Amino acid sequence: MSRLSHPAGRIASGSAILARRLGTAAAAWVRRGRRGDLTGVKAALGGWLRLALLALGGYLLWRLVRAFPNLLWMLSAGWLVASWRAGRQTPVPAAEDTPAAPDVEAVRTLLLEAMGEADAVHLRTVLAHLQQQGHGEGWTVGDLRARLEALHIPVHAKVKAPGSRSPTRGVRRADLTPSPAAAEEPSTAPSTAA
Structure with a gap:
């Protein structure tokens, strides 16, 4: 089987x-x-x-x-x-369910780069950004969404991004950057153990 x-x-x-x-x-x-x-x-x-x-x-x-x-x-x-x-x-x-950790970080960096100063970005904008760099040829927005979800990056159904009239599928900055509490945990953990 x-x-x-x-x-x-x-x-x-x-x-x-x-x-x-x-x-x-x-x-x-x-x-x-x-x-x-x-x-x-x-x-x-x-x-x-x-x-x-x-x-x-x-x-x-x-x-x-x-x-x-x-x-x-x-x-x-x-x-x-x-x-x-x-x-x-x-x-x-x-096979996509267990990607290497550097791949996830590279994708997060790419998403933040495509986002610029905004708080969110639409998947079609990310796909256009990818294809301008020579990646994702032949992909659709659905293909990109499936890959992001396989990397456990949340994709929201209705995201409002700057320059768009209507909300559509996208990624939010809050899901890509660690919270301040999570960022403080590693620095305080060694000092309490010592």
């Missing part, structure tokens, strides 16, 4: 990555349908049309599978192959 845990973990993580990528790509395609030169309902019609096209495509695929049930085998095999390939790009989540 343990012999199958690595391939199964790779397919599971690859499937999650693939689903996030497809969802992100579809959402971005729908958002690009919004017209910036128009206002109100007219500006959103392009996005709604693209959303309707996605729904129609899903309905037609469902009807096709209902008409030809064996097609589902081919679609499933294609999904498995794509999941296997996507899972190869990232380690199995079980």
